[in-house]
Amino acid sequence: MKIILYIIKKEFKQIFRNKGMLPIIFILPILQLVILSNAATYEIKNITFGYVDLDNTKTSRGLIEKFEASNYFNISNRFSSEKEASNNLLKGAIDAYIYIPNYFERDLQKHKINSVGVYVDAIDGAAAGVINVYITQIIQNYSRTITADFIQVSDAVQKPNIVDSIPLFWYNQTLNYKTFMVPGILVLLVTMITLFLSGMNIVREKEIGTLEQINVTPIKKHQFIIGKLFPFWVIGMGLLTIGLILAKIIFNVPFVGNLVLLYGYTSVYILVVLGMGLFISNFTDTQQQAMFIAWFFIVIFILMSGLFTPIESMPQWAQWLTEFNPIRYFVEIIRMLMLKGSGFMDILPLALKTLAYAVVMNALAVWSYKKTI
Amino acid sequence: MGITLDKISKSYGKIKALSNISFNVKPGELFGLIGPDGAGKTTLFRILTTLLIPDEGVATVAGYDLVKDYKNIRNNVGYMPGKFSLYQDLTIEENLHFFATIFGTTVEENYQIIKDIYVQIEPFKHRRAGKLSGGMKQKLALSCALIHKPKVLFLDEPTTGVDPVSRKEFWEMLKRLQQTGITILVSTPYMDEAALCDRIALIQHGKILEIDSPKMIVKHYPKPLYNVKAHNMYLLINSLNHYEHKHSVYPFGEFIHYTDSRKDFNPDDLKNYLEHENLFHVEIETTTPTIEDTFMELAK
Structure with missing residues (x-):
């Protein structure tokens, strides 16, 4: 000892x-x-983001504003065509862009449904996944608010049954x-x-x-x-x-x-x-x-x-x-x-x-x- | 209580480091192992200090069997490896206490044994070992090897790389240590140190060439030996090497040590030959062979 x-x-x-x-x-x-x-950290901030807005309506601008309001995105540019946006993605100038088609607002009012294109640079697969989730979340939230606006009195009878999930993060809230x-x-x-x-x-x-x-x-x-x-x-x-x-x-x-x-x-x-x-x-x-x-x-x-x-x-x-x-x-x-x-x-x-x-x-x-x- | 070796052999792969080494060291003897680098001295030390197991042969150290009683051997031997191997970042005092403690003793208990050596470095006892001079390191290493009062002391080339004055001091210390009854096995590549041992073993290529007291070993020298001198050393060596009757030619300080192959050699013949070779001031006289001459002759 x-x-x-x-x-x-x-x-x-x-x-x-x-x-x-x-x-x-x-x-x-x-x-x-x-x-x-x-x-x-897996959090992805400062995503350089661009968009192509062919619709130029209140609805499409509202969507872009949502992105501008998020602190995950740096809105870099508005592109005039999809080709231009795609070139910028290729050069690495932007990480992602969304494409809002013509008659976005009109079709939405008419059919209650419409889609936007989301393009993400996926060289880093993990990051792309995260970016996609952020973008999807913003679009979904936005679509919920505008759907409410478009629902007219006559439609109130056939209220859509939406099952909403509310996540609770335990142990690291x-x-x-x-x-x-x-x-x-x-x-x-x-x-x-x-x-x-x-x-x-x-x-x-x-x-x-x-x-x-x-x-x-x-x-x-x-x-x-x-x-x-x-x-x-x-x-x-x-x-x-x-x-x-x-x-x-x-x-x-x-x-x-x-x-x-x-x-x-x-x-x-x-x-x-x-x-x-x-x-x-x-x-x-x-x-x-x-x-x-x-x-x-x-x-x-x-x-x-x-x-x-x-x-x-x-x-x-x-x-x-x-x-x-x-x-x-x-x-x-x-x-x-x-x-x-x-x-x-x-x-x-x-x-x-x-x-x-x-x-x-x-x-x-x-x-x-x-x-x- | 000394050391006995019987047909000890050790190989590293295909290289035979030691073959059939047998000798005895009597209790209280100062025994020298003399040989050039690579002769197998360190391997032999490692075997005797239980660091290596021999391939063949049996040996006892301080009366204990090398393999069966290795634990007892470790309690009873002191070992100073060729390379300085104490803690450079510990002080003199800490090194000494460390080795005393792991041998289960204290510095105070055995101070008497090392006193003679330790007093010389004691003024510096708070200095780190790495900052000591070569001579002081060596004294510290010797103190550490002695602190548990060993019966047998192994010193592997203790004076290699040490200045001549410290070397001389060191051997005086060994002589005094021997008085206390410790058996000492020391190896050295220096032939002049060999003369200070009681007996020596000449070793080369893992084989013992000769074992005897330094005085007797010299007497085994088979031929009359001559000191040859001339005005031009280089020319002299060349001329002697070309001499048809030469047996051995070795430069030795200011002389050439020369032996002739003929039984009825007349130095005047050689002198004539050398003068014929344009050498002046040729002097030839008989001399007594040294251990180095003997070694060279045996190793031939």
């Missing part, structure tokens, strides 16, 4: 003496949290992307920093030759490993704390769940990451190699974690692969805890999987750590 404590003390001394490392550990994650959380993203990005930070640091740490001792000296001492494997990794466990928990405070102060992300549960889960989760770090450092000889391997895994883990793209939309084999992705579990759990207020029994299945992962990963790491060369 005394030996473990001494190694921990030594590690902390070394971490705090490493002037290049300190800012990487504490400043960069904060910057990342602030920048990424603000930048990583305002559909605030930051509320959704900040917990996930917090997971990234904790994972990245602890994986990189622990992965490079033992390799570093290999590189500078101290490991050879340590290996001829009677020190036990577990003493050395615990002593080496415990400081990074502490750092991981510290990062989570800093991140949670920032999430509250800067982004005002709600925390409706149980804080103790989150810390309890994180303490197990970090063990998985540290086990991976140790495993990587056992199979590499230089910090560079360790860094590359850690990056490789981190990138895959992040992209397949459900943080940016929903796991449900991945192909079946990819969904199956995400079962091996620790970040996925943490992202899911931190969102459950912070936004949904899930309890112990709710997170238990995921937490158990994480625990099993931690046991397997660390067993592999300890087994592959050899005191001989």
